[in-house]
Each structure stands twice: as C-alpha cells, then as structure tokens.
Amino acid sequence: MTGNYHQLALAEVQPGMVLSDVLLDVQGNVLLPQGTVLTEAMLALMPRHGIAMLPIVKEEVTPEVVAATLQHHEARIAELFRKNDPDSGSDWATATLRRFITDFRLGVEETPEHE
Amino acid sequence: MSDAMLSYDDVVRTLDDLPSLPAVVMELLNSIDQDDVDISVLAKKVSHDQALTAKTLRLANSSLYGLQVKVTTIQQAITFLGFQTTRNLITAAAVTGCFAEGHCPGFDHKAFWRHSIATAACAKVLARQMRFNQDYAFTAGLLHDIGRLVLVSCFPEQYAAAIAHRAEHDCYLLEAERAVLGVDHVDAGLALAEHWNFSDTMRLAIGGHHDPEAPGAGFLAAIIHVADAIVHALDLAQMQDDLVPPVSTVAWTALGLDEEIYLQLFRETELQYEEISMVLLT
Numbered sequence: 001m002t003g004n005y006h007q008l009a010l011a012e013v014q015p016g017m018v019l020s021d022v023l024l025d026v027q028g029n030v031l032l033p034q035g036t037v038l039t040e041a042m043l044a045l046m047p048r049h050g051i052a053m054l055p056i057v058k059e060e061v062t063p064e065v066v067a068a069t070l071q072h073h074e075a076r077i078a079e080l081f082r083k084n085d086p087d088s089g090s091d092w093a094t095a096t097l098r099r100f101i102t103d104f105r106l107g108v109e110e111t112p113e114h115e
Numbered sequence: 116m117s118d119a120m121l122s123y124d125d126v127v128r129t130l131d132d133l134p135s136l137p138a139v140v141m142e143l144l145n146s147i148d149q150d151d152v153d154i155s156v157l158a159k160k161v162s163h164d165q166a167l168t169a170k171t172l173r174l175a176n177s178s179l180y181g182l183q184v185k186v187t188t189i190q191q192a193i194t195f196l197g198f199q200t201t202r203n204l205i206t207a208a209a210v211t212g213c214f215a216e217g218h219c220p221g222f223d224h225k226a227f228w229r230h231s232i233a234t235a236a237c238a239k240v241l242a243r244q245m246r247f248n249q250d251y252a253f254t255a256g257l258l259h260d261i262g263r264l265v266l267v268s269c270f271p272e273q274y275a276a277a278i279a280h281r282a283e284h285d286c287y288l289l290e291a292e293r294a295v296l297g298v299d300h301v302d303a304g305l306a307l308a309e310h311w312n313f314s315d316t317m318r319l320a321i322g323g324h325h326d327p328e329a330p331g332a333g334f335l336a337a338i339i340h341v342a343d344a345i346v347h348a349l350d351l352a353q354m355q356d357d358l359v360p361p362v363s364t365v366a367w368t369a370l371g372l373d374e375e376i377y378l379q380l381f382r383e384t385e386l387q388y389e390e391i392s393m394v395l396l397t
Binding site: 076077080081082083084090091092093094096097098100101103104107 | 287
C-alpha cells in the first residue's frame with residue numbers, strides 16, 4: 001500500500017514494527033489490518049497461519065533525525081562529563097573515557113547492525 | 116544534634132536497625148572466597164525461600180549465561196553454571212530486594228539499583244577481559260555503593276540534606292556526603308561489610324572503589340572504579356544530574372585496554388544490564 005515498505009522474513013520482524021499492508025492467511029482471510037503495530041504475541045502465532053514473510057513499514061531515517069540524535073548524544077556526554085577538562089593533562093584517563101564514549105555513541109548510530 | 120556531624124561510630128551503632136539478609140545469603144556472602152563450602156546443603160537452604168529461588172532461576176535462565184537447557188532448581192543451576200556463579204545470582208537476587216524504599220526525599224531508589232546493577236554487569240565484563248574472577252567482580256560491582264543505602268535508611272533527613280547540597284553546588288555526591296554528614300558512603304559501606312561479615316575481597320573493593328590508588332586497595336578496586344565511571348558515562352542509571360567521576364590514571368593504566376576493547380565492552384554492558392535489570396527490578 002504505502003510505497004515505503006519491505007518484505008521481511010518472520011525471524012527479522014521485531015515487536016513494535018508496523019504492517020504496511022493488510023495481512024492475509026493462505027486462504028485469503030484477513031489476519032491483521034494495515035497499520036497494525038505487531039506484538040510478540042502476534043508474531044508467535046504467525047507460523048500457525050503459515051506466514052513466513054511480512055510487509056513492514058520502513059523506518060524513515062532522514063538525515064535530520066540522525067543529526068538530531070547525534071547532537072542529543074553529544075550534548076548529554078558534555079553534561080555527564082561537565083567536571084572534566086578534556087585538555088587537562090592530569091585528568092587524561094577521564095578524558096580518554098570521554099573520547100571512547102563519544103566514539104561509541106556517535107559511531108553506533110551509523111551502523112545499527114544488530115543481529 | 117541535627118547539625119552535628121556523624122562519625123563512623125554513629126553509623127556502626129545504627130546498623131542493628133537495618134533489615135538483615137536471609138541467613139543463607141549471609142552465609143554465601145561470608146564464604147565468597149572459600150571453596151570448601153557444602154554445596155548441597157546451601158542449595159537446599161536457598162530452595163526454602165521461594166521468591167529468592169524464583170528470581171535466581173530467572174537470572175540463571177537469562178541469555179547472560181547462554182544455557183542450552185532451562186534450569187528449574189538451584190541444584191541444577193549449580194550443575195550447569197557452577198557454584199560460584201550461582202552463589203552470585205542468589206546474592207544479587209537477595210540484596211536488591213532487601214532494603215525497603217525509604218523516606219528520604221530526593222533519593223531515587225530505582226536509580227540507585229540501576230547504577231549498581233549496571234556496575235555489576237560492567238565489572239563482570241571487564242573482569243572477563245582481565246582474566247579476573249568474574250563472580251567477585253559482579254558481586255563487588257553490585258555492592259560497591261551499598262553504604263548509600265545504609266545512610267539513606269539510617270539517616271534519611273541528613274541524607275536528604277546531602278542530596279540538596281549536591282544539587283546546589285553541583286559537586287560529587289561523595290563530597291556532599293562528607294560536607295553535610297561528616298561520613299561518606301564508603302565509610303558506611305565498610306561498616307556494613309564489617310557488620311554483615313563480608314569477605315576481605317569485598318571489603319577492599321567497597322573501600323577502594325573511589326581511591327584505587329591507595330596502597331593495598333587491590334586489583335578488584337581498580338576494576339570496580341573503572342566500571343563505576345563507565346556506567347556513569349553510559350548514562351545507564353538515567354539520572355538527570357548524573358556526573359562522571361574522575362577516573363584514576365593508575366586504575367586506567369592497570370587495566371591497559373585499548374579503544375576497540377572498550378567499545379565492545381560498552382556494548383556488552385548495555386545488553387547485559389538490560390537483561391539483569393529486567394529480572395531484578397521488576
């Protein structure tokens with residue numbers, strides 16, 4: 001129905017994802033309407049209805065959203081480390097931790113590769 | 116009286132009023148560095164406490180331990196996970212339910228446990244990396260700030276004042292405790308460790324987690340110190356005014372890990388934290 005969807009194998013579908021189209025069983029009966037937010041319980045019942053693939057709405061990840069998330073992380077890190085002077089020579093261990101945390105937060109957003 | 120600073124002895128005098136842990140948990144804590152404990156007797160004792168058993172088994176069956184089979188008794192958990200790990204889980208399940216949510220304005224009981232559980236998870240991951248005993252690290256991480264609960268339970272009004280002081284000056288809570296109460300959560304933690312007869316390993320870790328450079332603090336103190344800072348930095352306790360404590364260069368150097376390992380460690384800590392907190396905080 002909507003242009004922005006993809007067919008996902010059942011194993012890849014997570015609770016909270018949204019159906020982009022009406023879901024029919026093999027007999028053509030309506031199982032779930034379009035726009036349903038899938039729950040764990042619904043997904044558990046899919047094999048019983050012979051459903052192996054589901055049409056799922058693609059999450060819109062616009063550059064603006066990404067930028068806003070990164071900015072939010074950066075601001076929060078600065079707040080948490082507000083007692084640390086990154087240029088202080090004696091407090092270098094805290095500064096190193098700060099750098100690693102920053103890499104972790106800002107790097108992770110770009111490669112959300114969760115199995 | 117209300118303005119008087121507390122002393123270590125004042126803290127010690129109030130410890131008898133604290134809730135006590137189930138006897139079997141005390142026994143487990145006291146024997147953490149002994150290997151000759153009669154396992155079957157302990158398993159039987161724990162099994163009499165149904166709530167404790169249920170929580171322990173849920174932890175054991177979480178993906179943290181990747182068991183292929185579901186364990187349904189303490190004895191089975193010991194068979195599959197080993198005695199040390201099971202003992203750990205029992206302790207975690209018991210301690211997190213032991214202190215009642217108090218009447219200390221400004222103290223966020225849930226956030227306290229989120230931080231402690233996250234530190235336990237992080238310390239365990241760090242310990243594995245360092246080939247240090249993961250079970251000691253987990254338990255020490257869980258208990259490192261236990262002195263806070265002592266102060267909150269025994270001196271709720273004074274502790275509320277310390278929390279207000281911290282907010283006003285935006286200083287570390289440790290500093291606020293010293294300024295307002297005269298004792299800090301490290302002192303209180305040590306007093307409790309004495310009272311509950313914790314092993315020396317735990318005592319050193321609780322006593323040294325803010326000062327791992329002190330002579331004799333031991334390697335576990337360094338692990339807990341770094342884990343504590345990482346958890347603050349990862350924002351796992353979700354406290355608005357959280358603050359990353361200064362990281363000891365000595366402790367950081369002692370661990371000697373590079374960035375790649377830390378990034379992996381952050382990821383694992385977050386995953387494990389989520390799972391453990393689902394069991395312990397619900």
